[in-house]
Amino acid sequence: MSVQKHQTDAEPLFNALRDQMAASIAYDAKLIGVYSGGAWLAERLKAELDGEHELGFIDVAFYRDDLSMSGLKPTVRATHIPFSVEGAHLVIVDDVLFTGRSIRAAINTLFDYGRPASIRLAVLVDRGGRELPIAADFVGDALIVAADQMLALNRDETGKLFLTMEPWKK
Amino acid sequence: MLSKKNIQLNENGELHHLLAIEGLPKRILERILDTAESFVGINEREMKVVPLLRGKSIFNVFFENSTRTRTTFEIAAKRLSADVVSLDVARSSTSKGESILDTIANLSAMHADMFVVRHSASGAPYLIAQNVAPHVHVVNAGDGRHEHPTQGLLDVFTIRKYKKQFNHLTVAIVGDILHSRVARSQIHALTTLGVPELRVIGPQTLLPAEIERLGVRVFTSMEEGLRGVDVVTMLRLQNERMNGALLPSASEYFSRYGLTPQKLALAKPDAIVLHPGPMNRGVEIDSAVADGAQSVILPQVTYGIAIRMAVMAILAGATR
Missing domain, CATH: 3.40.50.1370 (Aspartate/ornithine carbamoyltransferase)
Structure with a gap:
């Protein structure tokens, strides 16, 4: 069966996100990339933003609320936060903001490492469809995406970012 | 090769019970090892608990004594936020003549989600796995001379x-x-x-x-x-x-x-x-x-906790 799969260049969205953040985040704000798309974005942001932005990576699998529906995902990456989050200004970086459930899980994950001074949220794409009272502080772009489509960030071998859209697979 | 269906796996080929290593494909073993890798980090944190198995009830049913193994399963379950109860059935029910399946049926009636079983008889965890409700998972914590x-x-x-x-x-x-x-x-x-x-x-x-x-x-x-x-x-x-x-x-x-x-x-x-x-x-x-x-x-010993957390987390996420 052939599956409709669309690809879109994500670099303009990344530039828009970076420029918004450059104007607003603390000089020492620490970037927390959510695996895997958010981790790529956080690495790029660290490289392209001025300031001393330490990097951490989280996998929210152990904090999700859908274990009994979807099971544990096949690959859980190791959360790696090489600094104290206590009293820190953090920015969670993720690729696509949809229901808000993984951001809820990300916030809970971070609080198990300490009490941050603040947490802000940066996403490449806000596709609407929120199921929780969560909003992003920085958004590359807002896109309207049909509910039956999955939107995900990918990276080619040169490091270039692009978005793919395809029907959800169970 | 196993002639009959491997009861450890569900229809999607996911691990549903962990009864033996024999017969498990490499991808399942590697998935457990990779997942455990992430739990090693959790165990090194100050906050060693994740909320993954909140509300799940895990029963450690040890028909043969082993304080050490039982404790590692208890710690693993607690670090996943499960409710865990350990029964030293070697000293209670069976000594009063209750059969294995009656013991398990009684615990199932208390809404168990997972049994961790040790028994001196090889194959006892299989007997239990064949007789529990479809949503219940069984982990072999050592059966006779068979497997651990x-x-x-x-x-x-x-x-x-x-x-x-x-x-x-x-x-x-x-x-x-x-x-x-x-x-x-x-x-x-x-x-x-x-x-x-x-x-x-x-x-x-x-x-x-x-x-x-x-x-x-x-x-x-x-x-x-x-x-x-x-x-x-x-x-x-x-x-x-x-x-x-x-x-x-x-x-x-x-x-x-x-x-x-x-x-x-x-x-x-x-x-x-x-x-x-x-x-x-x-x-x-x-x-x-x-x-x-x-x-x-x-x-x-340290990694044993992470492995048991990984096994319980993967099993609890598998449905039948």
Whole structure:
């Protein structure tokens, strides 16, 4: 069966996100990339933003609320936060903001490492469809995406970012 | 190959029960090891608990005593936020004449989601797995002489931590292979993961007949068997074996099969030494080795928690 799969260049969205953040985040704000798309974005942001932005990576699998529906995902990456989050200004970086459930899980994950001074949220794409009272502080772009489509960030071998859209697979 | 359907897997090929390493495909073993890798980090945090299994009830049902193994499962369950109850049925229900399945049926009526079972009879966890409700998961925590799959998994996890790859290793398992479920699980795990040379070393009386069929090389001499190995697993010599006709005495066993620094020197210089515990110092292992630089016996205990967390998390997420 052939599956409709669309690809879109994500670099303009990344530039828009970076420029918004450059104007607003603390000089020492620490970037927390959510695996895997958010981790790529956080690495790029660290490289392209001025300031001393330490990097951490989280996998929210152990904090999700859908274990009994979807099971544990096949690959859980190791959360790696090489600094104290206590009293820190953090920015969670993720690729696509949809229901808000993984951001809820990300916030809970971070609080198990300490009490941050603040947490802000940066996403490449806000596709609407929120199921929780969560909003992003920085958004590359807002896109309207049909509910039956999955939107995900990918990276080619040169490091270039692009978005793919395809029907959800169970 | 298994002729009948592998009851450990659900229709999607996911792990539903963990009863034995034998018959599990490599991808399942690797998934458990990879997931455990993430739990190692959780166990090193100040906050060692994740909310993954909140609301799940896990019953440790030990028909045969083992405080140590039971405790590691309890810790793993608690760090996943499950409710865990440990029953020492060896001292209660069965001594009053209750059958295994009645014990399990009673606990199921309390809405158990998972059973961790130890039993002196090989195959008991299979009997339980065949008789629980479809949403209930069973973990074998050691059945008779058959298998001890989480021990096998933590052994290979420890080996992978220190040696990175399996495909160039020579591994020796030393001691009472005949009665050892640890050996059986480790042999199946290492074979599935692609270890090219697996050796078993022990006195003839403690080697099962036709063990070669599992793909291992058999040695009765430590001096020959340990030469050039990357990993040595020492098995515990159970005291009760001394009472039978299988062995002459603990001191003679030690002189022939006890791991001393001199014997370990025959292995590769960077060889690691594993032991499932509890150790009999001066019987199967010399203190100088047990406490030496090549010993990874305590890391095994640490990683055992992460492995059991990974197994429980994966099982709890599988549906049938």
